[in-house]
Amino acid sequence: MGIFDALNTAVGGLQSQSFALQNISGNIANASTTGYKGIDTSFEDLIPDATTPSRQVAGGVTAFAQATITTQGTVSTTTVGTNMAINGDGFFNVQKSTGTVDNVPQFSGVTDYTRRGDFQVNANGNLVNGAGYFLMGVAVDPKTGNPLGNVPKVLQFQNNFIPAQTTTSINYAANLPSTPTTATSATSTAGTINALGGLNPHDFSVNPMPTSTPATPAGDNTITGTAANQVGPAGPITTSTVLSGAVNGLASPFAGGDTMTVNGTVIHFVNTGSTAGTTAAGVTPINVDISDTVGTLLGKIDAITGTTAASTITGGAITLHTGTAGNLSVASSNSTAFSALGFSGTVTQSLTPPLTAGTGTVIANDQQTFLNESISGGALTAYDSTGTAVNLQLRWAKTDSAALGGTHTNTWSLFYQADPNATGTQVAWVNAGTxxxxxxxxxxxxxxxxSITIPNVTVGNQSLGNLAFSIPSGALTQYASTGGTATINAVTQNGYAAGQLQSVAINNNGIVVGTFSNGQNLDLASVSLSHFNGTNYLKALDGGAYAVTEQSGPAILGASGTISGSSLEGSNTDIASEFTKLIVTQQAYSANTKVITTANSMVQDLLNVLR
Structure with missing residues (x-):
């Protein structure tokens, strides 16, 4: 050990600091490079061997690169739908093209790995990042979303085409008004289903209710006379008005000997205490004492007609019922007294005709009546098996109302338009059957x-088959509505026409979503991530990619990191830190040069001893 060793050590120091300076320079140069991972410098001392610790001297130094691949860069959003960033652990699987044949890129089959996510679609439909690496992933079925395999391949989306899908289900949500406003409701008789905004099957030549609805017997019908007044200032007649007119009576009172014939049965008006009524042999005569009231007379009439709804007087107007046993016919021998009740001549009224067996359809001849007694339920565009659009019109008809009293309930029927061009007895609308x-x-x-099933739906000559009509919990209600119309909150279906791919984007689940010309957004592929046990031992390649090394271990498919769509990961270089390192490196380099000059001076002094 001596002066020459010091010179060599100082030279090693210069080399190590130069190595550090090169790394600092590269880190600063790539401060704006997408996905760049800085390289730190690790110094290692080289201690010469010594027999005893007391004779050991400081040795030289060598420098090694220290990767920071596991250090996350800042993630920022972009406006490019195919850009991606990884939050946490993981790498994109990519391949580099080795050339092209007939404008189609060729690949060696070697997979590299990168954090650089600035991918964009090229002319061949591949997703390529700014360094020229092609993204890999697993294709998924656009209809089911299920993966088509588990081995990542280079993704390509050029001219993707999806076939048409037939509409098989409808999701529906709406509020139906408790009292619908229809074209007929404002002019209908109070207390009827029509007045309550509903549909009356008796108004149709063909019963539009479902086949399961049985034919009904003839129903009660009514006829109302004109309002009649009592003698003097007493006002309209009431059920308490006396028939003889002696006290608060009729303007033209009944007298003993008068008769009234109801459906062929004679009612005799008799003086008080008289039993002068005559009928056929063996039949008890029907007598009404002229001192009795109009209410008594109406009771006799109701007993003959057999109605369960009592005749009434409202504002002096008498309403008579036909009952259900036969038609109504009422005549009186005292025409003036009969007129004082608000009737003239012979009163006749027919039973409500019986309903025919329900067909569950509305024929074209009844279409206007149906439109007048129902409300719109919205419309949607459905698709048949060829992808042809079908305009499906819906209407709601209230067929019963709790406001009618008794056992009546708030009941609605759903109809769809089967043929917009129907005429005559052709079917125009079909009851859904529920x-x-x-x-x-x-x-x-x-x-x-x-959910219910609407069977065999056909609109015109376009068949949709069976449709599932699904209603989410609580989505169909009957609340009061000031407009008296249905409020449609949602009406969607699952069909679509055939379509061609227009663009792709990547969502936060790492799914490549394609937007097609038919308006559908469908999953096309899943971006694959990989991770390593020895991440910082990967070999860096040009363009922010990495290759597997023995120290890194093989790639493991899957990673704990997550993908952020429309985002990019920036460089993990800290400029302030690099400048600090730059100062330290410069000082260290200068210090090593001082060692060299000092050692050189000492050598010169030694050489001067020989002079």
Whole structure:
């Protein structure tokens, strides 16, 4: 050991500091490089061997590169949908093109790894980053989203084409008004289903209710006379008005001997205490004492017609019922007294005709009636098996209302338009075949299942087959609505026409999502990540890529890191830190040069001894 050893040690110091300066220079130069991982310098002392510690001297130095691959760079957002950044552990699997054949890139099959995520789609539909590395991943089925294999391959999305998908289900959410406003509701008789905004099957030539609805017998019908007044200032007649007119009576009172014929049965008006009524042999006569009231008379009439709904007087106007046993015919021998009740001549009214068996369809001849007694339920574009668009119109009809009292419930039927060009007896609208019933609070009580099947849906000549009509929990309600119309909150379907790929983007789950010409956004591929046991022992390649080494260990598919779409990871270089290192390196380098000049001076002094 001596002066010459000091010279050699100082030279080693200069070399090591030069090595450090080169790393600092490279780190500063790549301060803005996407995904760049800085290289630190590690110094190692070289101690010469000595027999005893007391004779040991400080040795030389050598420098080694120390990778910082595991140090995260800052992630920032971009406006490019195919840019990606990895948060945490992991690398993108990439390959470098070895050349092109017929404008198609060729690959050696060797996979490299990078954190540089500035990928963009090239002319061949590959995702290539700024350093020319091609992204790898696993393709997925665009309809199911299931992976098509598990080995990453170079991704390509050129001219991707998806076939049409038939509509098989509809998701629906709406509020139906508790009292619908229809074209007929404002002019309908109070207390009827029409007045409550509903649909009356008796208004149709063909019963539009489902086949399961049985034909009903003839129903009660009514006829109302004109408002009649009592004698003097007493006002309109009431059920308490006396028939004889002696006290607060009719303007033209009934007298003993008058008769009234109801459906062929004679009612005799008799003086008080008289039993002068005559009928056929063996039949008890029907007598009404002229001192009785109009209410008594109406009771006799109701008994003959057999109606369960009592005749009423409102504002002096009498309403008579046909009952269900036959048509109504009422005449009186005292025409003036009959007129005083608000009727003239012979009163006739037919039963409500019986309903025919339900077909569940609305024919074209009844279409206007149907439109007048129902409300719009929205519309959607569905698709048949060829991808042809089908305009599916929906309407709701309230077929029963709890406001009618008794056992009536709030019940609705859903219809869809089967043929917009139907005429005559051709089917224009079809009942979905399910009664939708709501409780008093407006919640759906039936059907209990959230989905029904509408069978064999056909619009014009376009067949959609069976459609699942799905209603999320609580999504179909019947609350009050000031407009009396349905409020459609959602109406979607799962079909689409065929489409061609227009663009791709990568979401935060690392899924490549394609946007197609038919408006669909479908999953096309999953970006693969890999990790290593010895990450910092990877071999750095040009362009921010890394190759596997023996010290790094093989690539392990999968990583704990997550992908952020439309983002980039910046360089992990800290400029302030590098400048500090630069100062220290410069001083160390200068100090080593001083050692050399000092050693040189000492050698010169030694040489001067020989003179």
């Amino acid at each position: 009664n939708f019933t709501f409780g008093a609070a407006g919640a759906l009580t039936s059907p209990a299942t959230p």
